[in-house]
Amino acid sequence: MDEITGDLLKLSLINDLGAVRLNNLLEYFGTTRNILQAKEDELRRIPGIGKKLSSQISSLNSGINIEKEIEKLERDGISVVTVYDKNYPVNLKSIYDSPFILYVKGEIIPEDAYAVSVVGTRRATSYGRTAAERISTDLAKRNVTIVSGLARGIDTIAHQSALACGGRTIAVLGSGLGVCYPPENKRLFERITHNGAVISEFPLMAGPEKRNFPMRNRIISGLGLGTVVVEAPARSGALITADAALEQGREVFAVPGSVFSENSTGTHLLIKQGAKLVEDYKDIIEEIDSLGRMVLQKDNAVHEVDDEELTGVEEKIYSLLSLEPVQIDSISRKTELPVKDVSIILMGLEVKGRIREVPGKRYIRRV
Amino acid sequence: MLSIGLSSAISGIDAYTVKVEVDIRRGFPSFATVGLPDKAVKESKERVIAAIKNSGFRFSTERVTVNLAPADIKKEGAAFDLSIALGMLAASGQLPRDILKRYLVLGELSLDGSIRSVRGVLPIAIQSRGEEVEGIIVPEVNKKEAAVVDGVNVYPMKNLREVVDFLSGRAEKGPYKLDVNNEFNRSRKYGLDFIDVKGQDFAKRAMEIAAAGGHNILMIGPPGSGKTMLAKRLPTILPEMTLDESLETTKIHSVIGFVEGKPGLIGTRPFRAPHHTISNIALIGGGSFPRPGEVSLAHNGVLFLDELTEFSHGALEVLRQPLEDGAVLIARAATSVSYPARFMLVAAMNPCPCGYYGDSRRECVCTPFRIQKYMSRISGPLLDRIDLHIEVPAVKYHELNNESTGENSETIRERVQKARNIQKSRFEKSKSIYCNAHMQSRHIKKHCCIDEAGKQLLKNAIDKLGLSARAYDRVLKVSLTIADLEGAKSIVSSHLAEAIQYRSLDKSLWL
Numbered sequence: 001m002d003e004i005t006g007d008l009l010k011l012s013l014i015n016d017l018g019a020v021r022l023n024n025l026l027e028y029f030g031t032t033r034n035i036l037q038a039k040e041d042e043l044r045r046i047p048g049i050g051k052k053l054s055s056q057i058s059s060l061n062s063g064i065n066i067e068k069e070i071e072k073l074e075r076d077g078i079s080v081v082t083v084y085d086k087n088y089p090v091n092l093k094s095i096y097d098s099p100f101i102l103y104v105k106g107e108i109i110p111e112d113a114y115a116v117s118v119v120g121t122r123r124a125t126s127y128g129r130t131a132a133e134r135i136s137t138d139l140a141k142r143n144v145t146i147v148s149g150l151a152r153g154i155d156t157i158a159h160q161s162a163l164a165c166g167g168r169t170i171a172v173l174g175s176g177l178g179v180c181y182p183p184e185n186k187r188l189f190e191r192i193t194h195n196g197a198v199i200s201e202f203p204l205m206a207g208p209e210k211r212n213f214p215m216r217n218r219i220i221s222g223l224g225l226g227t228v229v230v231e232a233p234a235r236s237g238a239l240i241t242a243d244a245a246l247e248q249g250r251e252v253f254a255v256p257g258s259v260f261s262e263n264s265t266g267t268h269l270l271i272k273q274g275a276k277l278v279e280d281y282k283d284i285i286e287e288i289d290s291l292g293r294m295v296l297q298k299d300n301a302v303h304e305v306d307d308e309e310l311t312g313v314e315e316k317i318y319s320l321l322s323l324e325p326v327q328i329d330s331i332s333r334k335t336e337l338p339v340k341d342v343s344i345i346l347m348g349l350e351v352k353g354r355i356r357e358v359p360g361k362r363y364i365r366r367v
Numbered sequence: 368m369l370s371i372g373l374s375s376a377i378s379g380i381d382a383y384t385v386k387v388e389v390d391i392r393r394g395f396p397s398f399a400t401v402g403l404p405d406k407a408v409k410e411s412k413e414r415v416i417a418a419i420k421n422s423g424f425r426f427s428t429e430r431v432t433v434n435l436a437p438a439d440i441k442k443e444g445a446a447f448d449l450s451i452a453l454g455m456l457a458a459s460g461q462l463p464r465d466i467l468k469r470y471l472v473l474g475e476l477s478l479d480g481s482i483r484s485v486r487g488v489l490p491i492a493i494q495s496r497g498e499e500v501e502g503i504i505v506p507e508v509n510k511k512e513a514a515v516v517d518g519v520n521v522y523p524m525k526n527l528r529e530v531v532d533f534l535s536g537r538a539e540k541g542p543y544k545l546d547v548n549n550e551f552n553r554s555r556k557y558g559l560d561f562i563d564v565k566g567q568d569f570a571k572r573a574m575e576i577a578a579a580g581g582h583n584i585l586m587i588g589p590p591g592s593g594k595t596m597l598a599k600r601l602p603t604i605l606p607e608m609t610l611d612e613s614l615e616t617t618k619i620h621s622v623i624g625f626v627e628g629k630p631g632l633i634g635t636r637p638f639r640a641p642h643h644t645i646s647n648i649a650l651i652g653g654g655s656f657p658r659p660g661e662v663s664l665a666h667n668g669v670l671f672l673d674e675l676t677e678f679s680h681g682a683l684e685v686l687r688q689p690l691e692d693g694a695v696l697i698a699r700a701a702t703s704v705s706y707p708a709r710f711m712l713v714a715a716m717n718p719c720p721c722g723y724y725g726d727s728r729r730e731c732v733c734t735p736f737r738i739q740k741y742m743s744r745i746s747g748p749l750l751d752r753i754d755l756h757i758e759v760p761a762v763k764y765h766e767l768n769n770e771s772t773g774e775n776s777e778t779i780r781e782r783v784q785k786a787r788n789i790q791k792s793r794f795e796k797s798k799s800i801y802c803n804a805h806m807q808s809r810h811i812k813k814h815c816c817i818d819e820a821g822k823q824l825l826k827n828a829i830d831k832l833g834l835s836a837r838a839y840d841r842v843l844k845v846s847l848t849i850a851d852l853e854g855a856k857s858i859v860s861s862h863l864a865e866a867i868q869y870r871s872l873d874k875s876l877w878l
Contacts, residue, residue, distance in 0.1 A: 122735055152735045184739070261730065325727065327760050328569045339568040340849075340865055347864035351827045359718060359725025361569060361758040361871070 007032035008082050008101045009069065010060045013203050014053070018215070019097040021048045036061055073204065077193075078105045078177055091115065095222040095248045099201035103177050106197030112170060114294050115145040116284060117224030117245070119217075119238040120154025120231045121263055126358040128231035128263060130323050131255045132157040133366075135228060138281035140167025142295045145196065147172065147223045149216060150189065152182050154230050154238075159188055168196040170223060174216040176206035217241040218248070225288045226251035228278060232266030239266050242275065251287050253278040310354070313337070317345050318365070321355055325362035368392075370457035372467035374450035375494060376442055377487040379704030380622050380659065382494035384471070386436040387447060389454030394430030400451075402435030405443040405656070414445070414476045415452045422480035422527045427459050441701070443656045446485040449474035449504070452527055453534070466534050470522070471495045471503040480527040484508040486624035489617055492516040502542055504530060511631025512621055514545035515614070545631060551610055554634030557603040562775040563596070566762045570597055573757045573869055575779050578604045579786035580848030581802035583690070583712040583752060585675070587871065588759030589726040594715040595640075597759065598671045601713055602636035603776035605669075606784045612667045615707060619663050637668035639710075643677040651685045657697045657704050662689045665710035675714040676744040683749055686712070690752045693799070711804075712753065716745075726761055742872075747837075754804060754841045755869040786851040803848045808840065815843040821860045828867050838873040842866045 011017060011032065024046050029035045035043075035057065043054035073080065081088050081102045090113050092098050118136050120128060132154045136146050140162035148158040150171040162169035171192050173181070177200050180186045192198050201219065202212060217240045221227045227245040229252070232238035242252045252275040257264030271277050276287055285292045310318060313335075320326065320334055328346065332339040346363060349355045356366050372387045385402075398412045412433075419426045433451055435442050450472040456462040473491060475483040488509040493516050495503050502520030505513045510523035520542035524530045532538040564571065570586065574597060577584040586594045608616070617633045641650060641661045652660030662670060672678060689695050693709035718724040719738040724731040733741075787802060793814065794800040806814065817825070825842065828834045834842075845866040846858045855862070 123731075123733075125730075182736075327727070329566055329760070332568055339572050343569065343572075343868040344861045344864045347828075347867055351824065351831060353831065357832075359758070360727065360760050362725070362727070362760075 004032055004084055005080055005082050005101075006066055006070070007036055009080060010036065010066055011057070012101045012201070013060070013069075014056050016053060017057070019099050021046070021053075022100055023097075024048060069204075073103070076105070076178065076204075078103050078204070080104070081108070089113070089223055091225065092219065092222045095218070097218065098222065099219060102199050102201055103204065104197050104199045105177050106170075106193035106195075106199075108170070108197050108199070109168075111143065112145045112168065112196075112223075113225075114143065114291055115147050115170065115224045116291070117147040117220045117227040117241065118154065118158035119148055119220060119227060119229055119241045120158075121233060121236055121238060121266075122151050122153035122155075123263070124153040124157065124231055125261065125263060126325055126362075126364065127257065127261075127323070128154060128255075129157050129358075130364060132230040133161045135230070135255070135278070135281055135284070136161035137165050137167075139284065140169070141165045142281070142285075143167070144291065144295070145170060147220055149174070149220055149237075149241075150181075150185055150192075150198070151237075152185075156185060156188065159192055163188075163191055163195055166195075170196050171198045172216050172219045172223070173198060173200040173202070173208075174212040175208040176200055176202045176204045178204040179207055181208040213237055214240050214244075218244040221245035221250055222248055224250065225291055226253055226284060228253040228255065228284065229267050229270060229275070230255045231257060231263040232270075233262050234265040234269065236266045239270070242270055251276065251284075253284055253287070255279075310349075310352075313341075313345055314349055317342065318349060318354060321363055321365045323364050325358050325360065325364050328361045328363070331363070368458045368460065368464075370454045370464045370467055372450045372454045372457070373471045373498065373500065374447050374473060375471055375491040376440075376444075376446070377490060377622055378440070378702065379657065380490055380618050380663075380706060382487065382491040383437075383440075384494070384498055385442065385447070386434075387450040387454050387472075388434040388436065389451060389458045390432045390434075391427065391455065391458040392430050396428040396430065398431045398433075400433045400435070402433075402438045403441045404435060405441060407445050408435070408442050408447060411445055411448045411451055411476075414448055414478060415455065417478040418448075418476040418480040418527050419452055419455065421478060422531075424456060424461055424527075424531070425459065426455070431455065441656065444486065445475035445483075446473050446487075448476040449482060449527070449530065452476060453530065456531060462531060462535055469501045470534070471498060471500050472530075473504065473509075474506045474524070476527065482506045482524055482526055482530075484624070487622045488512045489516065489614075489621035492519050492521070493618070495519055504533075510543050511545055511550065512617070514543055515547050515550065515617070515631045517547070547610075547632070550630055551613060551632050551634050554630040554632055555607065557635055557776070559600050559603055560776045561600050561604060561779060562773065564593060564600065564773070567593060567597065567759065568773065570757055570759045571773060571779075573755055574601055575604060575783060576845060576848050576852065576869070577601070577711065577713075577755055578779075579783045579852050580754070580790070580845065581711060581804040582754035582845060582848065583804065584714070585750075585753045585756040585872070586713070586715045586759045587718050587756065588715070589717060589724075589729075589761045590722045592759045592761040594759050595671075595673060598640075598669070598673075598713045598715060599638060600776065601669050601711070602638050604779040604783055605636050605711070606780065606787050608634055608636055608667065616667045619659050619666055619706065622659060623664065637665050638671060639665040639668070640671040640673060643672070643674045645678070645682060647679070647681050647685050650682050651689070651697075652695050652706050652708075653697045653699075655699075657699065657702070659706045660695070662686070662695060662708040662710060663706040666707050668710055670710045670712050672712070672714045675716040676741060680744070680746075683746065687748060687752065690749075693805075709801075714753065718758070725758065728761055728763065750872065751837065754845050756871045756873075757869055758871050782852055785854070786848065789851045789854070803844050803851070806844055806847075811840055811843050815847050815858060817843070817846075817858050817863065818860075821858060821863050824860045824863050825867075832867075833873075834867060834870065835873045838867075838870045842870060845869060 040054045136158045145168040146162040148155040221244040254267040254270040254275045332342045492513040507523045513521040689708035719733040723729045846862040849862040
């Protein structure tokens with residue numbers, strides 16, 4: 001690890017020293033080394049650096065054993081990428097407050113420049129889940145990397161769908177990489193590190209503080225060429241991500257929903273403000289030229305996996321289903337088949353990957 | 368003078384004979400009761416004295432000692448009243464003394480001399496067969512309970528005067544006879560029927576399978592979806608009670624004293640639905656004078672726990688022993704008693720705190736974290752003992768009118784009975800196994816053989832549908848029951864496919 005990385009690593013341990021203030025410091029002092037060696041009163045001349053910060057910075061030289069920290073990171077298979085490194089994500093570099101340092105578990109490859117961020121509410125409805133699944137799957141199949149925040153709900157679906165079709169995905173955390181939040185996504189976390197990367201700008205053991213999340217959101221939007229919002233209530237982190245995307249000059253897309261659902265308020269607000277309404281992946285690649293060209297090249301290479309043949313009754317039941325959930329009893333009533341036969345057929349269709357069960361013993365088509 | 372009479376008391380669900388010895392001698396007037404009496408027994412002296420006087424007999428103010436033998440077992444309740452009163456009459460020469468040894472006497476006395484009902488008459492009547500007595504004297508209201516026991520002469524009595532007239536030979540009275548089979552048949556009618564439930568075909572099918580294999584079942588659904596309605600009707604599709612089962616169940620209820628005024632035998636499978644605020648002891652049984660709890664009252668029937676997540680953690684954990692062993696062992700410093708508790712557990716709960724997760728009528732307002740916390744209130748070990756979990760959706764109002772009603776309980780019960788017959792011959796040689804639900808791993812290995820196609824299906828379900836491996840054994844058990852219902856020789860993949868459908872909680876739909 002080179003000197004700059006080590007210095008930035010030290011500086012990143014200070015909670016309140018964000019990208020903007022660090023940038024100010026660098027402009028004044030030139031190098032990270034100079035910052036660390038500066039006197040406290042000199043540091044205080046920089047706008048935004050107060051008594052507390054300056055003493056924290058000047059104490060970095062003595063108090064902290066950076067070698068130990070680095071050793072720990074290496075043991076956990078975490079690499080550190082700074083803004084000066086070649087493999088720093090290009091998309092992120094071009095935003096105004098790009099983080100100086102990223103902790104990365106997994107691998108970021110140049111192709112991850114073709115990325116779209118998919119975000120949304122943690123309390124997703126089955127409609128939102130299906131929409132997120134369809135968009136993420138279609139994009140990921142076409143070699144677009146799906147970026148999201150590993151949160152519950154839409155985020156989780158976006159990551160899972162990308163992984164399920166063999167695509168790449170990047171998760172940006174609002175905590176350090178040593179803390180998995182939400183805890184139930186531990187397995188998903190691991191899977192992502194093998195087919196993409198889990199990244200964070202926060203120190204290894206930083207907790208999921210409330211104030212971290214808006215900062216995390218700017219990285220999510222910054223990594224993607226565009227940000228798709230699937231289901232967001234009026235006050236939602238997803239809207240913060242969308243705002244960040246606009247500030248960064250990236251495209252914002254919104255999936256419409258029911259006018260009766262609280263989960264549509266946010267997305268509809270975005271559409272009213274000029275975000276592009278999205279029905280499927282085509283609406284996204286149309287808007288982003290570079291993505292469109294890449295996808296067009298690949299699209300010929302993508303060969304759809306042939307769906308397994310359905311038997312007569314299977315076809316009959318499958319044709320009854322749509323993206324609107326249907327309850328098992330009403331399937332049985334409409335087909336006039338005994339419910340036990342229906343449940344056997346539904347299980348078959350589910351194993352074939354054609355339909356999916358949603359809570360309430362209801363079924364929808366898979367997309 | 369000394370008189371010795373016989374009475375009886377309950378320990379667990381069995382009775383033991385208590386000798387009631389009354390000694391009256393000259394001395395400073397006093398009345399002492401010994402033999403570890405509780406408050407109710409001690410107070411009996413007041414009732415006995417008043418009843419004797421008010422029935423027109425003489426009470427001599429002398430030194431009275433009452434001993435209840437065996438002296439080292441605690442005695443409770445007021446059932447010795449009548450026996451003590453008779454003893455005093457005999458000891459004071461108002462009744463022949465030798466006659467008391469020929470009858471076992473039970474009854475609580477009212478101050479006017481009339482006889483009130485007592486608890487545990489059925490087990491006492493059973494136990495009296497082992498004593499050399501001519502019959503038992505019981506309160507009038509308890510006569511049917513006592514008379515169902517074969518070979519016991521039951522003499523129901525209304526008041527003290529009647530008993531004395533009978534014992535001293537002044538009045539003739541034949542034993543009370545009851546046609547047991549007639550009584551049993553009369554009590555077998557259920558007031559409910561599955562035909563009352565509209566729609567819910569899937570849930571009904573699951574109920575049928577649960578009944579056929581004796582599987583415990585958990586229903587998850589929004590408020591007003593009819594979970595309670597379904598549960599209440601489960602006993603009506605269980606196989607009809609045999610006389611032996613009926614006697615077992617009645618015995619437990621007799622100990623509690625519930626049988627009063629009702630038919631002498633419980634011919635319908637009990638349905639117990641304790642409220643979720645129930646204490647551990649009330650659920651499982653116990654207390655300083657141990658009593659059977661709700662699990663034992665549900666013996667041979669159904670224990671219904673509505674709002675499962677609202678039950679205290681402790682109450683749910685104590686359920687594990689009876690679910691496993693079919694009995695409850697209550698150990699206390701002085702005694703330990705065992706109560707039978709073989710029941711089907713039917714539990715119901717909402718899908719989330721607000722109740723509307725997965726409901727198409729109304730949007731759920733719970734955060735994922737709250738839902739997860741809510742679901743985690745049911746512990747894994749308890750869930751492991753529940754073979755079927757199903758979701759019961761709310762039926763829309765307009766559907767209520769045109770929903771098909773489906774079959775009546777009798778039709779379903781016939782199928783269930785057939786499946787149970789198959790299981791009966793399957794487990795002929797195994798002890799303590801009566802139905803598929805009771806199978807342990809080694810039985811599953813022996814009886815649940817599946818072919819290659821079946822194995823592939825299970826593998827797919829685990830890989831693709833996120834079915835937890837924990838579900839594996841349960842799915843096999845339930846498939847065997849489905850095969851039995853169909854009369855099939857072995858499990859095929861369609862049986863497995865259906866069985867997987869009854870494992871809602873394993874499919875990780877809950878986030």
